[in-house]
Amino acid sequence: MKNFILPFLFCASLFVFGQGMPATPGGTLSEYNLHTISADLKMNKFNEINTRKDEYFDTDFRNASISGYKEKEKLRYNAFLDDFEYIRDGYLYKMNRMSNQIIVFDNTKIFKLVNFIENDKLTSRYLQVLSSPEDKIVLYKKYAIDYTDGLGASGLNASNKKNYFKQDKLMLGFDDKLFNIPSSVKKIGNLIGKDVESIVKSNNLNVKKESDLIKLVEIINK
Incomplete structure (x- = not known):
């Protein structure tokens, strides 16, 4: 991965001459498709003190x-x-997003950039994969962080502080x-079209537990 990060000016100059190069991630710079490099990957000088910790589950x-x-x-x-x-x-830097990209951490956590339909629109998001990512039905964990502005009694912004919630x-x-x-075993079965109730009963499972x-x-996927 180290080979595909370039200082902005060098990247810009190479882009003009590299448009026809084949995409071979993991290869040398000359083998990598420069179309996938965008200048906004480089964000700011890193300083741990200036990290907005409220934007992360783990910094x-x-x-x-x-x-x-x-x-x-x-x-x-950054959730x-x-x-x-x-x-x-x-x-x-922020990493380039590539469809179905899979990231495997040494602590065994697996994330995947998942394409899915939400409110009739195609969208994508990084999700932690808790079951096999190649199965028809996959169990994911979604991490999300949002915020509300600090509003006073009058409804006006009382401060610049944002109230984050995870x-x-x-x-x-x-x-x-x-x-x-779904909130019940029966509803899970109705959702996926399987007899989940008998599976849960015969295997003594509690669907409230992640494991x-x-x-x-x-x-179900067998």
Whole structure:
């Protein structure tokens, strides 16, 4: 991955001459498709003190393997912006987003850039993969951070402070759509068109537990 990050001016000059190069992530610079490099990848000089910690579930950079690249990179996930970030030459960068991109951390956490339909519109988001990403039905965990402005009694902004709130929730992905986990076993069965009740009963599963939901999805996909 190190090979495809360039200072802005060098990148801009090479782009003019490299438009016909084949896309071979993990190869040398001359083999990489420069169409995928955009100047706004480089954000700002990195300073841990200036990190907006409210935008992260975890502010640490951790070793990860990225699909299509030979070398590992230290990454962290900005749940507020839904971007993976890394440091290069003292600057903070956001990683290029590529369809179905998979990121595997050394601590075994797996994330995937998932394309799905939401409110009749095609969208994409990084989701933690809790079951096999290749199965028809996949169990995901969605991390999201949003905020509200600090408003006074009059409804006017009393300060510049933003009130952040974090949410992580389990979701089922299939047929190119994402669904919140239904509140009951019967509703889960109705959603996916399977006899989930008998599976839960025979395997003594509790669908309120993440570990048991993972087992349920594994059994359903067999």
